[in-house]
Amino acid sequence: MRYRTIGTDPATRREVSVLSLGAMLFGTATDEATSYAILDRYVEAGGTFIDTSDNYAFWQNGGQGGESEELLGRWRRSRGVGDEIVIATKLGARPLAPGTSYVDNPEGLSAKVIRESAERSRERLGMDRLHLLYAHIEDRTVPLEETVTAFAxxxxxxxxxxxxxxxxxxxxxERARVLAAAAGLPGYEVLQYHHSYLQRRFDLPSELDPDGDLGAVGPDLASYLRAEPQLTLVAYSPLIRGGYTRADRLGPAYDLPSTLGRLAALREVAAETGATVNQVVLAWLMGGDVPAIPLVGASSVAQLDESLAAVDLELTAEQRDRLDQSR
Structure with a gap:
């Protein structure tokens, strides 16, 4: 395993593995025994960065979520896991009532919600301190100053x-970070967005954003990250839910002229290196001009092992250039 440091303050910064494990479906779609086996294998391989949220996975049973955090709490206790494994969680998108969602009824980012939801997450996870806490979605109904102050x-x-x-x-x-800096408060240091090798369209509406430009790394966010190298990018859905091996899963967001050429380049590099296409994608993300920490999901130990092998895959400068230039 390889590691990198996230955060800049000596009091809170952490060294984490360059590959993060997503626990979104643990405790719901992925049963407890399988979840434990995946978590155990990840730690055995040197993984130290696990991701969850207070709303995972409400859509599986029409509830409000929390099952993933609860399972992680049970696993931590059963294995004697402490602060050596960094747990990241999120708040703001938990439905306020069963049968609703973050689209029509989110908990939001008020000071009251931030405090109460963070406390519930600590209880479910069995942690005195949450290592990394994200604001999961925007909340335009609350002044940004209130959200910034409450997190701080x-x-x-x-x-x-x-x-x-x-x-x-x-x-x-950026506005939140400026407000925090002006008040001498800690601000956002880790950004989690959808990011992968294939280029995508940003003109399609989604649940999060009718304008279609929210939730994924686009030109503006990529430029911002290059200008602010102290920020860490965590890339969720890096393998596009199996889209690199099942083209029918890519959907209209990837209906671009560049898709076929980039897929062909991936297959070429995979053949040259003896790696899988998925492993090339993960290696490309980890070593990019804006290096990302891929956040991978797994429903089996075999799936996780494929992703773990990408950590040791070194792409040559020529291979990276070929991947980057493919259109």
Missing amino acids: ELVAEGTVGLLGASNHRAWRV
Whole structure:
């Protein structure tokens, strides 16, 4: 395993593995025994960065979520896991009532919600301090100053370490960071967005954003990350839910002239290296000009092992250039 440091403050920064494990479906679609086996294998391989959320996975049973955090809490206790394994969770997108969702009825990012939801996450996870806490989605109904201050208070109290944001527009992230810096408060240092090798369209509406430009790394966010190298990018859905091996799963967001050429380049490099296409994608992300920490999901140990092998895959400069230039 390889590692990198996230965060800049010596009091909260952490060294984490360059590959993160997503626990979104643990405790719902992925049963407890399988979830434990995947988690055990990840730690055995040197993995130290696990991701969840307080709303995972509400859509599986029409509830409000929390099953993933609860399972991780049970696994931590059963294995004697402590702060050596960094747990990241999120708040803001938990449905306020069963049968609703973050689209029509999210908990939001008020000071009250941030404090109460963070406390519930700590209880489910069995942790005194959340290592990394994300604002999961934007909340335009609450002044940004209130959200920034509420997160900072948890850091000051020692119940939260690092702060992050997911699915926010780049200007909202920057505005929050400016407000925090001006007040001498900790701000967002880790950004979690959908990011992968294939280029995608940003003109299609989604649940999160009718304008279609929210939730994924586009030109604006990529430029922002290059200008702010102290920020860490965590890339969720890096393998596009199996889209690199099942083209029918790519969907209209990847209906671009560049798709066929980039898929062909991936297959060429995979053949040259003896790796799978998925492994080439993960290696490309980890070593890019904006190096990302891929956040991979797995429903079996075999799936996880494929992703873990990408950590040791070194792409040559020529291979990277060929992948980057493919159209």
